[in-house]
Amino acid sequence: MLQIRDLSISMRKDLRPLIEGFSFALNPGDRVAVVGEEGDGKSTLLKVIYDAEMVEGYAEWSGQVLRDGLLLGYLEQEVGPGDGALSGYEFCCKEPAFLESSPGELALAAGKLGVPVELFYTDRPVGTLSGGEKVKLRMALLTLRRPDVYLLDEPSNDLDVETLEWLEEFILNCGKPVMYISHDEALLENTANVVLHIEQLRRKTLPRWTVAKMGYRQYVEERLGRMEKQAQLARKEREEDRKRQEKILKMEQQVQHRMDSISHAERDAVARLLKKKMKSVKSMEHRFERERGDMTELPETEEAILVGFGPGVGIPAGKTVLELELPELRTEDGELLSEGIQLNVRGPEHICITGRNGAGKTTLLRKIAALLLPRGDIRAGYMPQSYAETVDQSLTPVEFLTGGSGEKAVMTRAKTYLGSMKYTPEECGHSISELSGGQKAKLFLLKMILDSNNVLVLDEPTRNFSPLSGPVIRGMLKDFPGCIISVSHDRRFIEEVGENVYELTENGLVKI
Structure with missing residues (x-):
């Protein structure tokens, strides 16, 4: 059993916490879908679990990852730096399990993924393979290793529908615990029985994690329903509080007006009564203030935000x-x-x-x-x-969006749009190469x-x-x-x- 105890991870560059106090046990039969918004640390979490040295250049961590002698199999999101120039055969030879496998085992692995066995021996540079071919080749090599636990970072990226269906069957029937990141909703709905949701709240200053032992669709529906009920209750309590405050303010104004208008002859007797009433009103106000501290909080959520296309981007029907x-x-x-x-x-x-x-x-x-x-x-x-x-990956998001223009209005507009899509000021100054795949994709859409x-x-x-x-x-x-x-x-x-x-x-x- 893979155990994680009190794991905390933060970014080195801006000290932003990604996850805090995370404890979890990966049990036999678990199919854990790791979900969250772009840049929230999902890939970093998988890397720390597999081999913390992979994040040493950009992240710090504390806590324990107890592997208990388990052989972990990890599928990285992209082909590693420098591997793109290798031939398919050279790339495969870096995997000991490939060299130790018989031709029959290689043929079986290739057949399951729907790729020709010749792909293991091709002279084509890995970088020239299609996105799906790269994923299939690396998945085949991973299965040859026969790990006890599978950690898969975006295994569904670029796969054709037939191979996606194979991947679903693999996750369901491989007989090993699987922790995986995927953006394919159908895959998540068809395979996950545990959901690990990582969030970044309060403009990415407060990390939150949730573990739910249920299917993905059930988790999404229950989460939305729970938050909607909480929001309704919170709004109702705030409306009642607003009415109470208005009532108290009206009472205070009435008492003050009466005090200001009493004659000199009745001042002593009436003033005592009015002061007593004012004291009662103030006491009521203090009680309501104490109750206000126990009001239901509005739900804190990290919702997907994306600005839309403006007017003037239509195309005439006959064009x-x-x-x-x-x-x-x-x-x-x-x-x-x-x-x-x-x-x-x-x-x-x-x-x-x-x-x-x-x-x-x-x-x-x-x-x-x-x-x-x-x-x-x-x-x-x-x-x-x-x-x-x-795109030059050394550019910052602002430089990419502005085309290098130093004009204040252009830069302000770019930063405003980036902020609306939850880029922090620190991330706006990072190079594009430091951003997650989803953040890069948002940049392209924002540029458009x-x-x-x-x-x-x-x-x-x-x-x-x-x-x-x-x-x-x-x-x-x-x-x-x-x-x-x-x-x-x-x-x-x-x-x-x-x-x-x-x-x-x-x-x-x-x-x-």
Whole structure:
């Protein structure tokens, strides 16, 4: 049994506490979903549990993690620095379990994940693999290790629907305790039996954690219901208190007016009575003040906040946004991915492209972005799957949003928008490389809002948003009056945002 006792974690740079006094026992059969807003420390918690040395550069911690001889298996959110240049085979050889596995075991692991066994031996650099292929390859290597506990940081990122279904079955039936972070609401609802909710309240100065031994949907519904009841009771008590204060104030004014208007002849007798009444009123006021300290608190919650697109980002219904005819789609290495691709987009259509991992969706979207971004008749914005693809990670969020402009009004506007999305002043001064994946994704959307983009080209836009932010993001994009051309495996996103859905196959785009 994995035990955590009185664990506290804080950031080195700004001393911000991420989690305090956390105690927990991971038992056989537990499938623990770790949820929370972007930048709240979910990934850092998993790293401390697995190997605290992984956070030494940016975080401090105290407490105990008792592993009791257990072999922990950890899936990092991204491929490690420097590994992208390795070939697939070189990358696999870094894992001892791969070298010790028989060809039959390798074939079985590859088959379960729906990847060719040749992927273990490929000469292709890991950095050129699709996002889903990277996750599958690392999951296969992890299962070869046969750990006693699985710690999975965003295992659902970039997986196609078929592999997501495999991942659900794996979490449910692997027979080992699993603690995992995921932004896929369907995965959470179908697999979790324990929810660990990490929050940052009071502008990220007060950490709070909650452990609920129940399914994710039940937790969300009970939490919302409980907080709504608390809020109703708190509002009712405050309204009653307001009426009492008004009554007391009126009584005080009446007594004071009577005292000011009594004649000299009746002053002594009446004044004694009025003073007695005033004393009674003051006593009542003091009693109400004491009761006010016992009033129900308004619930403290960390809600997902995202500013919306302003006016003027619509697209006329007949406007031609894209007329794409692509005889062939190939990788940078020349591998043929698809043939005969055609895609016509007009007006405020919301297009979603899906398909198996490695089909070439990101490659296709890059080509679409290259066509649309230079156009002068539209204002296109692009969110790549890998944020470093188009953004200097050494920039601060403010520098990214302002384009380096030192103009006071421009900087003030950027900081105001960042504040509305719960960036602290300290985080506004951090480099983008120090931000969480979800915070980076919010930056891209915020940039599109500030630039008034009316065409959004989005590669897996919800992949790094928390399941609590997800509904807010989907609602905003669903109501977007401009055009969206996106790639996604997010089942909720496809259902709610994708008005026209296409699957990328070897024979082009097929409308679903």
